[in-house]
Amino acid sequence: MKKILIVDDEPNIVMSLEYIFKKEDFQVYIARDGEEAIEIVENNIPDIILLDIMMPNVDGYQVLNYLKNSETLKKIKVIFLSAKNKASDIELGLQLGADKYISKPFAVKNLVKEVKELINKK
């Protein structure tokens, strides 16, 4: 079973994402901010992370940075899932090393498709 980590501080968004990916047979982990995300990742390496950017304390950029600086964690696939959707935001996100950047609000079907594609890609 593939493992997915959802990092977002909006309870309702988390609720919807959790439902969607459980349905798709993922093992779902949930973090409500960057700090929690790092804690989870250190104990339980997921295959893919859906990462919000604007969060209190440790934000999405910092989490990605943390991952990219670790030998064991840098291979985890990361999708930024953010309401920041200016071209410059997207460019910055990809430059930092995210595999994909999906803007909020997102279409559920499309999100699922992108996640599956990314996981199956070697």
Add this chain to the structure above:
Amino acid sequence: MSSFLVILIILVYLAVIFYVAYWAEKNSKSRWVNNPYIYTLSLAVYCTAWTYYGSVGLAATSGLKFLTIYLGPIIIIPTWVILMRKIIRISKGNKISTLADFISLRYGNDRFLGALVTLVCVLAIVPYISLQLKAISETFNVITNHHISAVSILDDTTFYIAIFLAVFAAFFGTQHTDASERHKGIITAIALESVIKLVFFLVIGIYVTFYLFNGPADIYNKASVLPNFEAQQTIDGLNGGFNWFLLSLLSMIAIMLLPRQFQVTVIENEREKYLKKVIWLFPLYLLLFNFFVIFIAWAGNVVFQNQEVDADLFTLLLPLTNNHEFLALLVFLGGFSAAISMVVISSLALATMLSNNLIIPYGFLRRFSKAESHENTESIKNIRRISIFTLIIIAYFFYKSFTLDRSLVSIGLISFVLIAQLAPAFFGGLFWRRGSSKGAKYGIFAGFIVTVYTLLFPFAVESQLITSTFVNEGLFGLHVLKPYELFGLQLFEPVTHAFFWSLFFNVIVYSLVSVSKLGSYRERNFAEMFVDSSKYASLQEGAYVWKGEAYVRDIKNILTRFLGERRTERALNLFYVKYDIDKNTQVADARLVNFSEKLLTGSIGSASARILIASVVKEEEISLTEVLNILDETQKAKESNKELKERDKQKDEFLDTVAHELKTPITSIRALSEILLDDEDIDKPTKRKFLTSIVSESERVSRLINNILDLEKLASGKEKLDLNKNSIKSTILKSVDPFRQLSVNKGIRMDLNEIEDAEIVYDEDRIQQVIVNLLSNAFKFSNENNGEVKISSFVNHNKVEITVEDNGKGIAQDELISIFNKFYQSKNQTLLKPIGSGLGLAISKQIIESHNGKIWAENSLHEGARLTFTLPLNRN
């Protein structure tokens, strides 16, 4: 010592200096070349052979007076962090390369003024250079035991040294056509020489004081029995005091205006912050240099009493007579390095002045404007090289053909007095808007004539050893016109006397002429820029206001002639990018005209640059008031532009945040509804949960929109306040009502015991909105287990203060102000997301401010946050 050996040592020494300069030029980016220490040491070019020999000579014959030459600089240098910074900024901003350029630009690119300054400098400095050559030659003769000076020039070592110095200065001084560029090779070599001359002088000082004698006390005891000793070591009453004062003032001017000092301090300055080192390090250098002077002088007087020995040579003769030839050689080399640094820098500075302020503007402009760029740059460099050679050769022949029998000090001081004639125009120009070019010219003339009459002329007459009725009885036998006692003034010695009167007339003429007639619009414009330099520095090219027309093509043509195709293209591209101007613009604006003038100034001087550019520009005169108005307007336009940009930025940020805040609930709504739509076998409780979420998220969106509109209305003042006389106590109690149930449910205690009443005028709904907002925050953040919220009001003599306190964690110190910003969310939030929109406090602030009240947050002494707002009792 054999002359062959000494010549060999000189050659080795010169080779080292040449190599150092060469290395520095190659490694001009190195940290060894670019640091405040090199800069400070290069300023010590102030200490010439005069310091080495002349100070001792003066100390031996006249006591402590030699100190004045160093006291002036030591007093003025600490002000450089402000004063010199201003001068350096102006010079760099305008690509100024000489003192003459500086003065001529200040007075509206006045060509004649630049030439006049150049002539004064040449007249003052060339004899001074001769003196250095004389010092080299004399000390060479002393150390090699020659007593006859060489008959033929070709046998004279000094001649070859002079030629070498000319080659050195010409080679390293003309690497760039742009004379405002730094000459790192020369400066590094000068800095090295400054170390050498100081160290060797200290060595000889220690040797004389502690080896030949048993310390300072011993020298003092032996010297104090000599005749005249007491008289020499005092300031000598009021008269002497005046002399001291004026000599210090003179040296104060000299340290800033001697061409070589202007060159090393202003033109060669790499970074302004170096001045911070200079202000203590350079005075320290001067103090060290002068530490042993008086002891060497006393020692000389003791050792050579009753002998006919030139006191100027004490430093050299003391080790020689004691057969310490090696030490004597050190002294010779120290004096030699002091002399050659002065010759090199002075001739470089003078040559740039000659070429940029005299030769090019008066003789070569027409030719330049026709020739190609590489020819022009070569010509400019050649003019400078030839100038350097000519200056040094003239100085050499000056020393050869005139019996410079006077001591080093007196000729040095005459040169100071001449240079001081530039002081009124220079400093007046820096601080006095009204100073005009006419005033400057007439002032310098007047000062110069007085100097000639009271100093140069009698000095020349006396040095021919002719007793003259002119000196003793005055012109036409009028005692009032006695050159050394003009108008019966008997207070001063000749030099200070001349300095006093020349400066006196100079200042009077400069100010009277300046006041009586307004300068041209152009010089008034530059006057503004120089006097108020900090204000105009930021405007850069925009600072010069100009009306008229010119074509880019014409200006480009001129630039190309001097800079070449590529550099012109590059410079213009940079200019276009900087000011965001379309590349294909045909008509030049004031900024381009100004920019081009600056580009040329470094190469051919400001006056020539002005003339060349003016030849393709049709200019209209505009009055000063017009200029100032336009300046004012551009300034205002810039400011309001900046404000607008700032406001735009804030608006953008606000919109970004609003978009983000709106998208978040919409994301939930969309995702949840999509699931509900597609997933048919979703169970009932989940479905219910999802639908509830959708409803609450929709409410969140509308709340947010309402808040934003509310805030916008308040901020723009569109909504009028509904002002009525109300009781504050009843408003507070009304606001508290909805919380009573919550307080019971959550077990949070509400304290309503300290509410004072007052009847005041306000919009009750709005104030209720504020109180509700503060209360809901307080409930949200109060202590979880033992919550407590207190609301109180307190009537002051002119206002009522309403305070809401909780007993939670309080607010982080750095967030006390920012919590009132729109969408600000505390970093320390324990709750996942506030229920509010992030706009509550921003709206409250807006409401209170429109009531002329204040709102602020603080932490109470025990625990928890404390938010207070005030309402004025009288709404006026």
